[in-house]
Amino acid sequence: MSLRIVSQSMLNAWNQTLIRGMSTQGGSKNIGFVGLGNMGGHMASNLIKAGHKLHVFDISKPACDSLKAKGATVYAKTAELAQNVDFLFTMLPNNDIVDASYEEMTANGVNKNTIFIDSSTIDPTLVKSLQKRISAKGARFIDAPVSGGVPGAEQATLTFMVGGTEAEYNAVKAVLECMGKRITHCGDYGMGQAAKLANNMMLAISMIGVSEAMNLAMRLGLNPKTFAEIINSSTGRCWASEMYNPVPGVTPTAPANNSYKGGFSTDLITKDLGLASGVATSSNTPIPMGALAHQIYRTLKSQGLGSKDFSIVYDFMKNEKY
Amino acid sequence: MSLRIVSQSMLNAWNQTLIRGMSTQGGSKNIGFVGLGNMGGHMASNLIKAGHKLHVFDISKPACDSLKAKGATVYAKTAELAQNVDFLFTMLPNNDIVDASYEEMTANGVNKNTIFIDSSTIDPTLVKSLQKRISAKGARFIDAPVSGGVPGAEQATLTFMVGGTEAEYNAVKAVLECMGKRITHCGDYGMGQAAKLANNMMLAISMIGVSEAMNLAMRLGLNPKTFAEIINSSTGRCWASEMYNPVPGVTPTAPANNSYKGGFSTDLITKDLGLASGVATSSNTPIPMGALAHQIYRTLKSQGLGSKDFSIVYDFMKNEKY
Amino acid sequence: MSLRIVSQSMLNAWNQTLIRGMSTQGGSKNIGFVGLGNMGGHMASNLIKAGHKLHVFDISKPACDSLKAKGATVYAKTAELAQNVDFLFTMLPNNDIVDASYEEMTANGVNKNTIFIDSSTIDPTLVKSLQKRISAKGARFIDAPVSGGVPGAEQATLTFMVGGTEAEYNAVKAVLECMGKRITHCGDYGMGQAAKLANNMMLAISMIGVSEAMNLAMRLGLNPKTFAEIINSSTGRCWASEMYNPVPGVTPTAPANNSYKGGFSTDLITKDLGLASGVATSSNTPIPMGALAHQIYRTLKSQGLGSKDFSIVYDFMKNEKY
Amino acid sequence: MSLRIVSQSMLNAWNQTLIRGMSTQGGSKNIGFVGLGNMGGHMASNLIKAGHKLHVFDISKPACDSLKAKGATVYAKTAELAQNVDFLFTMLPNNDIVDASYEEMTANGVNKNTIFIDSSTIDPTLVKSLQKRISAKGARFIDAPVSGGVPGAEQATLTFMVGGTEAEYNAVKAVLECMGKRITHCGDYGMGQAAKLANNMMLAISMIGVSEAMNLAMRLGLNPKTFAEIINSSTGRCWASEMYNPVPGVTPTAPANNSYKGGFSTDLITKDLGLASGVATSSNTPIPMGALAHQIYRTLKSQGLGSKDFSIVYDFMKNEKY
Structure with a gap:
């Protein structure tokens, strides 16, 4: 049992190293996905297919169950989920829900290695405000809304319009490519939405x-x-x-x-x-x-x-x- | 000097033959052109370049002079002009002027071999009415408005949208190709305008x-x-x-x-x-x-x-x- | 027979005098009405109620019968009708029908005493053109479109918007007041429609x-x-x-x-x-x-x-x- | 002394009665005014003219000075101002400023006798949210936007559109009548703005x-x-x-x-x-x-x-x- 604890802790350390290494070269990542609707469900599935480890949340139990069956870990609290991931995607219906979701996820601090990526369609002004709040806490936040609809989400042929720094764009590109075939850097925060x-x-x-x-x-x-x-x-x-x-x-x-x-x-x-x-x-x-x-x-x-x-x-x- | 004349005349003969060969079956035609504005002037010039014999009319003397210098015959009366041509193009500013022009040209009868082709932009209803009036007199009338603007007219790269029967479309296609590069058969009378x-x-x-x-x-x-x-x-x-x-x-x-x-x-x-x-x-x-x-x-x-x-x-x- | 001719001619002279007298003071007039639809039927009836002698035409037999029952004279030809009236109203559905109707009524000349009044809603440009054609033949033509709808037509509470000279406005005012309660002089020919x-x-x-x-x-x-x-x-x-x-x-x-x-x-x-x-x-x-x-x-x-x-x-x- | 106590209590009773009486018949009130721009400056002046005691705030010193010269008390903090008044009007440029102003005024509690009246033009949704927040703290809040412009503000001829309960409408009507001549009860909270x-x-x-x-x-x-x-x-x-x-x-x-x-x-x-x-x-x-x-x-x-x-x-x- 102690051995197991030790090896788990070693494994964790190894994992961390591996993830850090992978974040530019690719490899399996811990990816959070909040919002498993018509679009999000397919997108999360495609990330699993690409070899990533998915950590998911949705208010719909069937939506969660469907991803669990494919190997995802389901969470009851997004704040906990957010602590365990390298990348966290939100794919939610509107400004208010996106805002509330980030409030909840970051209220008790953030994992500073997490890049939060909002793929919902929201007001560019809200993007800028979320980016400020989250970067003030030490993590990163970018916008990457999509076009291509449900078929694009299903077939991993979405277009992603990314708003963030060049470095952030480069950091997320490989992961986005698991879900889309055209990843465009539009400019600074909010420019993806714009x-x-x-x-x-x-x-x-x-x-x-x-x-x-x-x-x-x-x-x-x-x-x-x-x-x-x-x-x-x-x-x-x-x-x-x-x-x-x-x-x-x-x-x-x-x-x-x-x-x-x-x-x-x-x-x-x-x-x-x-x-x-x-x-x-x-x-x-x-x-x-x-x-x-x-x-x-x-x-x-x-x-x-x-x-x-x-x-x-x-x-x-x-x-x-x- | 006589040599020069002879060789010029030989060259002309050669040109005529070549041109006749080049058009599908036709060759040099007598073509009327009424309306030598920004568009019409270039279009008529391109017909001359293609070897056709031009018979022209415009209310502007300089416009007529310019075409005369390129070899066109200038007329004072469009009714007379219309008697002498295989194809007659009108390229005029609006419904009323087109209507009045056809009234004048056909008041005293038509040459039944003439195909009248209106390339102005007018109401499709007027096209149908002109077609009825002119076919009742024994000649043919079709609409063939253009797109491509003055550069298209100058460079003979216009698009022609033709409204008329299949036979009429085939009959005018070669001539239109002297002025444009895309000749589309849109349907019956008026469909070019539509x-x-x-x-x-x-x-x-x-x-x-x-x-x-x-x-x-x-x-x-x-x-x-x-x-x-x-x-x-x-x-x-x-x-x-x-x-x-x-x-x-x-x-x-x-x-x-x-x-x-x-x-x-x-x-x-x-x-x-x-x-x-x-x-x-x-x-x-x-x-x-x-x-x-x-x-x-x-x-x-x-x-x-x-x-x-x-x-x-x-x-x-x-x-x-x- | 000669007696009849004489008395007819005397009667005509008497009529003319009477009409002239009436035209400013009111009195029974010979009034034509072409177009006895939802609006025109009521308007013509109101003219009868006011004591005028109505001469009517419509393509619908029931519409004519209804007015005949109230005392109107029904005509088969508007040209004939127009010869017999002091005022002639047209109340027709659109430009083309109004145009055709005046063509028919005036083709063989006009009664120079007739004032033609179009109460249809048509293009002011057509008003101007009709006015020219009819005044060239010696009669007068003005526009007097209405507002107030079927209830206004029925209750004789229409508004008339009159386009014509001051004299023409004064000449028709009393007759229009049999059908409406507000008679506005809008300006020259076409201004009623405008x-x-x-x-x-x-x-x-x-x-x-x-x-x-x-x-x-x-x-x-x-x-x-x-x-x-x-x-x-x-x-x-x-x-x-x-x-x-x-x-x-x-x-x-x-x-x-x-x-x-x-x-x-x-x-x-x-x-x-x-x-x-x-x-x-x-x-x-x-x-x-x-x-x-x-x-x-x-x-x-x-x-x-x-x-x-x-x-x-x-x-x-x-x-x-x- | 007991007499004094008695009389104080009587005085209080009398005061309450008086206030109640005034609230329909008028009488001098302590009225706060936040926002002394083109509209607000005139409105506050008219309240002074009507005999009320004004407590004012604006970020512009000249605007405050102008009201001070007319007898108003100027405050540096709106929270303090709000504690001292029966009615508090806000007349501010937009949603965000109104929202922030109420946040500031009520952060440390409210005088439960104060009726807050926002006469700015803002989103009815914000009205409802402010009403909830302020009523939760024990005071009242209604919307009463105006029409009539600067001349109406100057001449006290504004129209007020009031959203609130019947009782609140009755409570504020007399005060609004010092600034306007038409005070309309539109319905519940937000309905003035709507x-x-x-x-x-x-x-x-x-x-x-x-x-x-x-x-x-x-x-x-x-x-x-x-x-x-x-x-x-x-x-x-x-x-x-x-x-x-x-x-x-x-x-x-x-x-x-x-x-x-x-x-x-x-x-x-x-x-x-x-x-x-x-x-x-x-x-x-x-x-x-x-x-x-x-x-x-x-x-x-x-x-x-x-x-x-x-x-x-x-x-x-x-x-x-x-």
């Missing part, structure tokens, strides 16, 4: 624009496939027209061909536009199209279409119920 | 969207080049962000780097949105983003920016005159 | 604004009646909030309390906004709110709400189908 | 609508005064068209006749729309017109017009710089 919000605002606008243009072209007599080809080889092309056309029958893999199920929900794009709208207000940035897009998706949500892919805006606009 | 208007509406929307997203990202602290790279490899990308970024310093060839000179003027995109808005009204098509874009460019025009490239919308929005 | 379109654009905007403000206030916890009282005694008040509140239970007489039936249909306000949008485009007038309002009503129409009162926009926006 | 934000959103929308309608009417040829009369007696009328017409020469007392100076600044309406937009987002309320209005005023602000009266939106839109 990039995500501005990109998604553009996406939100262009999806409505494509829906209007396709609908108009079709009502004027054009064949939708013909018009999509024209636009896609011309100045009107965009990701939404090429890769995710909202008209059924045009892009085979798009949600439009699957009754607008799956994909990127109207609820989520509405949430992102709410955040973008907030930072536009605080920075006095005119966003007439972004603001109108926000209201249009909000209207779709009110009409009961919140859980559908956001390209359903085409379907809504094409209606002719006379 | 495609152009819907494409340009999308372009108008995405340019404002990109301007808002770039401006927001920059005010939040992102570097414009970094953000442009992120958006261009992500779901927010569009032609305007990739090829024609409105922020100076991002796309080297864009008008943004040349004080928003040249390019596609705010006046012209406002005109196209006016036409798109008209057909959206008559077809009861909701175009919230298109309508807002229309008002934004109209406001720029009112602010004295009508002659600037339409990407100046970024410059207008980024202002902070406190 | 006033109506600009007023209705404002109405369209404020109805949506009130709907948004009421809905927001209620979602934040305010009682709708309390909030309506606050707004109506404050800077947010408008006709739509005071007289026609879109929230059921607030204004007892408003269509909101009758399942949004009756009133001013979404179809009609959409039509008026289409005309306003057209003249804004041709006059380069920025109308961002007007254009957005247009798209919102157009969307309601597409959602099958075209025949409902336009205040149904509140009902549409308040939905929460989760 | 009413103000929803009313001002409507005002913001209708001012732009009136500007568009006036501009359109004028460009079509109508005289602005004639059109204003038409609209004001018709369905397009609103407070902005009647009392505050944005076209110079129409409403003599409007800022439009004074180079858009004074009045209600573009900066302030933009701020209010930012708050309205925030609560619309959190309550999922569609506000398409409100959101567009927000962006339009924000654009005016960016163009350097933030300090001008918000009716300058007309002047901006009417521009024709060709």
